[in-house]
Amino acid sequence: MKQVSRTVDVQSFIDAERFSPCQWLVxxxxxxxxxxxxxxxxxxxxxxxxxxxxWGIARGELGVVMSAALVGLSLGAIFAGPVADRIGRKTVLVVAVTCFGAWTLVAAHAQTITALTVLRFLTGLGLGAAMPTTITLxxxxxxxRLRAFTVNAMYCGFSGGLVAGGAASAxxxxxFGWRSVLTAGGIAPLALAVLLFVLxxxxxQFLAVRxxxxxxxxxxxxRIAPQQRLDDCTFVAPMALPGSKxxxxxxxxxxxxxxxxxxxxLWLSCFMGLVIYYxxxxxxxxxxxxxxxxIEHGALLASLFPLGGLLGNLVAGWLMDxxxxxxxxxxAYLLAGVLVVAVGRCVDHPGFLGVSLFLCGTLVTSAATSMSTYAASLYPTEARNTGVAWMQGIGRIGGVTGSFIxxxxxxxxxxxGDVFGLLAVPALAAACAVFMIAKPQHGYRVSRAAE
Structure with a gap:
């Protein structure tokens, strides 16, 4: 019988190889x-x-509809995080994408504000489960050497989706009417779920602790390194936890x-950041x-915010690495606090307003995105998806709060101007919370195995 001759730290193996087509696919x-x-x-x-x-409804009722998905996002993240740490990243991701695609498609046919609110909540459950799982995976x-940049580049998809949503809506x-926007937003994820399941x-790293x-x-x-011989290896995850843990x-x-x-x-900073973002x-x-x-001018100006996010995510990831x-x-949070005030003061100057919105999107989006990238580096494999998911779940409550505010x-x-000026307060609070994470905690450090 062939004996296992060497131990391979999965993360160290990945760190030593080039970024392969398999990783590009992920x-x-x-x-x-x-x-x-x-x-x-x-x-x-x-x-x-x-x-x-x-439907002849008041603007106050729109806050309930908008917030329903965010409540679902929060609960979906909170419940799916531990599940993904137990049964796997891929399984949770496929189920989550299928769910939010299906419920969005059904929501396109809603006839009452109550039905739409319920369907938006169910959509949010799937979205909430999917987001932290993609970050962890x-x-x-x-x-x-590329982790923060890669995860932030992946997160550029959110800004790209914002731009696509605005362009598609316009x-x-x-x-075809407003229902067609939801129809398109349901069909595409269902097709994507099939591809995820197959490919x-x-x-x-998850498999290495099983x-x-x-x-x-x-x-x-x-698939990452075809030239390597791995038949005689046993594999370990990079972070070692005590037996009791x-x-x-x-x-x-x-x-x-x-x-x-x-x-x-992390919960506090993510909460405050998503108050601003949402x-x-x-x-x-x-x-x-x-x-x-x-409508056209407003849509164009609003699209500058996610466009700025595309640049901000990449720059922030590069700086973090x-x-x-x-x-x-x-x-990023401190500068975002300055810029949200500037946006509120530029409403009568479209040129300056556009530049300020772009820069604001660069900083607000990159700060919120980088929180998830940062959180993933602070937890071991056995609890990484839960750590990121619960942070996002609590943060999404901030998104609900922002929508209601x-x-x-x-x-x-x-x-x-008054609305945007108020957003400087949560920006400052988020900056202070992140700063406090870096302060030593009684000399505690997470140890690594096989290094």
Missing amino acids: LIFCFLVVAADGYDTAAIGFIAPFLAHD MSEYAPA WLIPH LPESP SGTRKQIARILK RKASALALVLSEGYRRRTLL LMTNWMPTLFREAGFS RFDANRTIVF GAVLLGFGWSF
Whole structure:
């Protein structure tokens, strides 16, 4: 019988190899899943004014519809995180994409505000499960030298989806009505789910902490490095946990003494960051209409925000790989606080407004995106998806809060400038929370095995 002769640290193996076609495939699939979330986020914002006019509902009721998906996102992330750490990244991702595609397609045929609210909630459950799983999967396939850049590049799909949602809404609504935007947003994810099921590989790091997976890991790693001989190897995940902690649940690990402080600070910073992000994303089209801009001009200006996010994600990822990740995010949040105030003061100057929105999108999006990239680096494989998912789940509650704040402030008659000026407060709070994560915690450090 052939004996196993050597031990291979899966992450060290990936770090030593070039970025292969297999990893490009994972990146493309994860990019598309995140883009579907961005499309969904933008689409509901753009169809809201037409939906309100068509059904004769008040703007306050739109806040309930917009927030329903965010509530679902939060719960989907919270429940799916531990599941993905137990049964696998791929399985959860395929099921999640299928669910949000199917419910979006059904939502296109809703006839009442109540039905649409329920269907948006169900859509959010799938989206919430998918997002942290893509981040975890991509972070486990990316080499350390490119990890932040790769995960942030994947997250550019969200901004790309926002742009696609705005462009699709601008063309589809005049020609086919607002329901067509949801129809398109349902069909595409269903097709993507089929491709994921057939072509997407499981995370080798996840498999490395499970028994009986040696041959499966070897097949995956051979796709990354075909020249390597792996038949006689056993595989381990990079982070070693004490025996008692290995038996604990993923959530218990995330909230254990060694991780609790950073976990709570991650939750706070993500919450505050998504208050800013979702208030701007969901209410910009309506705010522009209130400020007197035409539908076309308002849609064009609103699209500058996600376009800035595309640049911001890449720059932030590059900086995080080469310098300090914590300081990169802190700096982005501080500058974002300055720029949201600047946006609110430029409403009468379209040129300056466009530049400010682009730069604001660069910083707000990159800061929010980089939080997930940063969080994935702070937890071991056994609890990584749970750590990222719970942070996103708590953060999505911030998104719900932001959506409701937008509805309340508009109801009170707040101006464009006043709404944006208020967003400097959560930006400063997020920066302070991230900064505190870097402070030492009684000398605690996560150890690594096989290094």
